Amino acid sequence: MPEAQEEEYYAIVNELPEHVNIINWAINDYFLSFNTEICKRFIIDHFNSNEKYINPCIGIVKYSHYLLYKEHAIHNESLQCKGLNYWLKNQIKDIQDNECDTSEFYEKLNLHDQANSYGINRCMKEMKDINDVLFQNLQKIYDLHDNLNEYMTKYMIEDETCCENASTCVDIYDSIITQCKTQPKSSMCNALKKFKDEYNAQMQKDIKCINVKKKLLYPEREETTVDKQREGEAHALSYRQSEQQEEDLSHTASPGLIPTKFNIIIISVVSLVVSMILFILYKFTTFRSILKNSIRKTKYMWKHQNEEYNELLLQEHESKNTEFGERLYSIAYHTS
Known part of the structure; x- marks a missing residue:
């Protein structure tokens, strides 16, 4: 059959x-x-x-x-x-x-x-x-929807017994939803999830049944939390493996493939050596006098250029004053 x-x-x-x-x-x-x-x-x-x-x-x-x-x-x-x-x-x-x-x-x-x-x-x-097992599970979900329909009908006509139907929904749901902790994607659990959404949508508008649970939960949330934890552990493991690979590479790398941290060390050492060489040259050789003479010469050149520039500005200023005085004299002469 x-x-x-x-x-x-x-x-x-x-x-x-x-x-x-x-x-x-x-x-x-x-x-x-x-x-x-x-x-x-x-x-x-x-x-x-x-x-x-x-x-x-x-x-x-x-x-x-x-x-x-x-x-x-x-x-x-x-x-x-x-x-x-x-x-x-x-x-x-x-x-x-x-x-x-x-x-x-x-x-x-x-x-x-x-x-x-x-x-x-x-x-x-x-x-x-x-089969009997399928029918028993169907009957429980059937009763969930039947009680929810009764609740909605009674709620509209302000029948206070609607809260009994809502409470029955919670009891039946809590008794069967535990099966979905291990099989959250099964056909039965999908049907329960669908009911959960319908119940929660209806109870959001409820103002009569204050002692009845308004929101049913689904094990998928717990599973999601576990998945996130596992994902974090996987990222940590991947990071540790990456560090290990970089450390291994530093031991086996060729001169043309020196890791970044070794580049930093080399740059620091070179900078230190150059500084020491410059200090020695400045302190114990003629480099010091050459540097001083160069600085004096540069200062003298800048001073000489500034004096010439200031003298030029002064001449311009006197010339403008002379022109302005002649203009005033000319105006006064014609007026008289």
């Missing part, structure tokens, strides 16, 4: 409560009257008249008949049928000495309705066996 893949069910688990509610409504309230004879014959033929199988049979027949009407069909028929498969698993899982899973039960019922009077074959492709 075909087995359901966990990825496809975890991807839609947030939408299952809505579809299961529609299935229950179609079974209990949509039909004013319904002939259950087909299911009575079915359990006699296949389950030795075990009455515990009659409600699953009636549910499938009614919902399949309900989907025959175009106004009830949605674009995503696969989602409707997965919802029916989940509902059926929940109906038959606790039947004592149950001998079949959802796909086998559905196939037997489809064959029983050979005329296809109720459209049972509509969901045949999506009827796949959901």
Whole structure:
């Protein structure tokens, strides 16, 4: 029998409560009257008249008949049928000495309705066996979304019991999220992460449930901290290795590839030697007198140039004063 893949069910688990509610409504309230004879014959033929199988049979027949009407069909028929498969698993899982899973039960019922009077074959492709472990985890996440939907509905009509639903969300989430410490990227954990985001977004606006946790956390944050620590250790190790390589290079380098620190040492030594040589030349040789004479000559040249420059400025100034005096005399003469 075909087995359901966990990825496809975890991807839609947030939408299952809505579809299961529609299935229950179609079974209990949509039909004013319904002939259950087909299911009575079915359990006699296949389950030795075990009455515990009659409600699953009636549910499938009614919902399949309900989907025959175009106004009830949605674009995503696969989602409707997965919802029916989940509902059926929940109906038959606790039947004592149950001998079949959802796909086998559905196939037997489809064959029983050979005329296809109720459209049972509509969901045949999506009827796949959901193993018990997968169903248990799906059921917990289903309950999370179901309680969150209840909280939102009650909150809008100011029903104070909405806080009980929010508190239930926290309890269920905390009980299952521990599994994601070792498998944070699994399909189940991705579904929990999606719920966490929806819950946190809703509770940010909450002003009623003051005693209920407003923000759910995800183990990925802890993992991120560990990753950063590991990354820091890796950088430190890389730095130590780089230093070691540089030290090794200093022992084996050729004259043309001397490391930087040796260049600094050589420059310092050369500067010191040059300074000592200049000091000796200045102190104990004629270099001192030559230097002094050169300095005196330079000073004399600068002094002589300054005197010539000052004399030139003085001559210019006297010339301007003479011209100005003559101009004043000329003005006075013409006025008289």
